[in-house]
Every structure is written in C-alpha cells, then in structure tokens.
Amino acid sequence: MTDVNCSPLTTEQLARAAELAEEFLGGQSGAAALAASFARHPELTIALTIDGTVEGVAFGHPDVEGGAILEGITVDDAHTAHGLGSLLLVRFEQAAADAGCCDVSLGSGGGYVEHFYLKNGYRQTEYLIAIPDGDRQPLDLDGLEVLRERHWEPNYRVLNIAAPDGYSPPVKAALAQRLRMQASDVSCIFYKPVTRNR
Ligand SMILES: CC(C)(COP(=O)(O)OP(=O)(O)OC[C@H]1O[C@@H](n2cnc3c(N)ncnc32)[C@H](O)[C@@H]1OP(=O)(O)O)[C@@H](O)C(=O)NCCC(=O)NCCS
Known part of the structure; x- marks a missing residue:
C-alpha cells in the first residue's frame, strides 16, 4: 500500500530534498536555496514523502508585502504527472496561509509548468x-x-x-x-x- 504524505521537512530529510532540488531545479532554486529557506523558514519548507521516502519538496519565504514567494517546487520525475505536485503545492499554500501570508507568488518555468500553475488556480x-x-x-x-x-x-x-x-x-x-x-x-x-x- 502506498503512503503519500506532505509535511514540514525535517533535518533528517534535508539531504535527500537537496538532491532533488539540485537535480530538478538547480541554479537560483537548487540545493543552496533550499538549505537557506529551510534554515530561515522551516514552516515554508514542505516535503512530499512516498512510503517514507522524500520524493518532492516545495520551499519559499515571506515577501515584504505580506505574501509568500514559492522559491522552488519539484517532484522526482519517476512520480510526476500523477497529481502529487498539485498536492504538494496545496500543502505549501496552506503553510503560507498558516504563517499569515495572504498570497503565493512565483516565477514559473516554461511549457507544461505554466499549465501546472494555471490548473492550480494561479493567474x-x-x-x-x-x-x-x-x-x-x-x-x-x-x-x-x-x-x-x-x-x-x-x-x-x-x-x-x-x-x-x-x-x-x-x-x-x-x-x-x-x-x-x-x-x-x-x-x-x-x-x-x-x-x-x-
Ligand atoms: C512542476 C512539477 C512540480 C509538477 O509536479 P507533478 O507531480 O507532475 O504535478 P501534477 O501531476 O499535479 O500536474 C502536472 C501537470 O503537468 C503535466 N505534466 C507533467 N509533466 C509533464 C511533462 N514532462 N510534459 C508535459 N506535461 C507534463 C501533467 O500531465 C499535469 O497536467 P494534467 O493534470 O492536466 O494532466 C513537476 O513536474 C516537476 O518537478 N518539474 C520539474 C521541476 C520544475 O520545473 N518545477 C517548477 C519550477 S517553477
């Protein structure tokens, strides 16, 4: 039976999440950005686990206008296109709202990634x-x-x-x-x- 869960990242999960961020996001949103977000805003660093293994991560930080910026989101490519990224995104949005933020904004990748945000209610x-x-x-x-x-x-x-x-x-x-x-x-x-x- 598959157990899918989204919850705040733990220190023990950081190395695996950093691998995913580096492989699938890289650059400005890679492992270093994840580590910085986790250090400053662990409440806005969410892990997706499948049967206990980290297979996705979403992370960000508050902005100066009362919103939250989603710095990066990724799901291991062995598990994409099954709704798990959307699940992770919704959990990040909840975390942002719980932290007192009124909105989530982000810079999107091109192609299907734009479709991913649009289908999740972004404009x-x-x-x-x-x-x-x-x-x-x-x-x-x-x-x-x-x-x-x-x-x-x-x-x-x-x-x-x-x-x-x-x-x-x-x-x-x-x-x-x-x-x-x-x-x-x-x-x-x-x-x-x-x-x-x-
Ligand atoms: C973007 C990402 C987090 C979405 O995760 P996911 O688990 O695929 O998300 P969902 O399944 O909820 O939705 C993805 C949608 O894009 C489509 N999609 C996913 N991968 C695709 C691909 N390689 N090519 C075309 N469409 C794709 C899916 O079919 C789905 O649309 P649908 O529900 O209309 O069928 C994931 O694809 C990813 O990690 N991408 C690489 C990193 C990245 O670009 N992150 C975003 C940075 S802004």
Whole structure:
C-alpha cells in the first residue's frame, strides 16, 4: 500500500530534498536555496514523502508585502504527472496561509509548468526578464510597463514587467522575440490569494 504524505521537512530529510532540488531545479532554486529557506523558514519548507521516502519538496519565504514567494517546487520525475505536485503545492499554500501570508507568488518555468500553475488556480500578474548585466541597450517592450528592476548574482539585470492581459502565450512569445538579442529569459510570474481553512 502506498503512503503519500506532505509535511514540514525535517533535518533528517534535508539531504535527500537537496538532491532533488539540485537535480530538478538547480541554479537560483537548487540545493543552496533550499538549505537557506529551510534554515530561515522551516514552516515554508514542505516535503512530499512516498512510503517514507522524500520524493518532492516545495520551499519559499515571506515577501515584504505580506505574501509568500514559492522559491522552488519539484517532484522526482519517476512520480510526476500523477497529481502529487498539485498536492504538494496545496500543502505549501496552506503553510503560507498558516504563517499569515495572504498570497503565493512565483516565477514559473516554461511549457507544461505554466499549465501546472494555471490548473492550480494561479493567474499571471507580471513577466520576469533576465538580461546579462553588461547589456544596457533600450528594450522594446511594446508599451508594457517596467514595475521593478534589480540585480541577480552573478551578473543579471532583472526586470519585472506588467502583464495587463494576464497569461497570454502569444504576448509572451512576441515579447521574447522582440528581446531575443538581449534577454536570456522571459518567464511568467504567477499569483494566487490564499486563506486559512481551519
Ligand atoms: C512542476 C512539477 C512540480 C509538477 O509536479 P507533478 O507531480 O507532475 O504535478 P501534477 O501531476 O499535479 O500536474 C502536472 C501537470 O503537468 C503535466 N505534466 C507533467 N509533466 C509533464 C511533462 N514532462 N510534459 C508535459 N506535461 C507534463 C501533467 O500531465 C499535469 O497536467 P494534467 O493534470 O492536466 O494532466 C513537476 O513536474 C516537476 O518537478 N518539474 C520539474 C521541476 C520544475 O520545473 N518545477 C517548477 C519550477 S517553477
């Protein structure tokens, strides 16, 4: 019989969860990011276990506006597409609400990952654009408003751009096409309000 469970990550489970984060998320959301989230916000670090083995993890932290940022979520690819990622996401949302956060937001991977968030009730509020730091040429955003700009290690200028039409693959594709010589990534920021249900 299969026992599936989502609960806060324990210290004993950290190494296995870090392996998953590194293999399936990597970069800004890999093992180091998971360890940092777990150290600072263990209440927002949720493990998915199957028969006692960690097969997925979701982790994040509060933002400055009273919400929570989902830094990373992954399920071992031996177990994806069976609803377990959705289960883990719902458990993370509960943890965020229990921690007093009013919403969850995240920067999504492309392709089916966007479908994953949309089917779980998220809507797109912004685009995230990463530009190698040296590139200071004007950007052709076709009138889309720049909301925030910051620096990401090691060398990226990152802009949050308004998405007034919400999730729109044609608008995203046109934006990526216009910025193809400058941006290394154009991705969607998704958002969902959360409330305590107990
Ligand atoms: C995103 C992720 C956590 C979802 O976990 P999951 O257990 O597959 O989640 P669910 O089964 O609840 O939903 C996934 C949906 O995407 C679809 N899907 C999953 N993997 C897919 C793939 N490789 N190609 C196409 N569709 C896929 C599933 O069919 C499902 O949609 P459906 O319910 O309409 O059939 C998991 O796929 C994963 O770890 N991906 C790699 C890491 C990653 O990209 N994380 C997100 C960072 S923003």
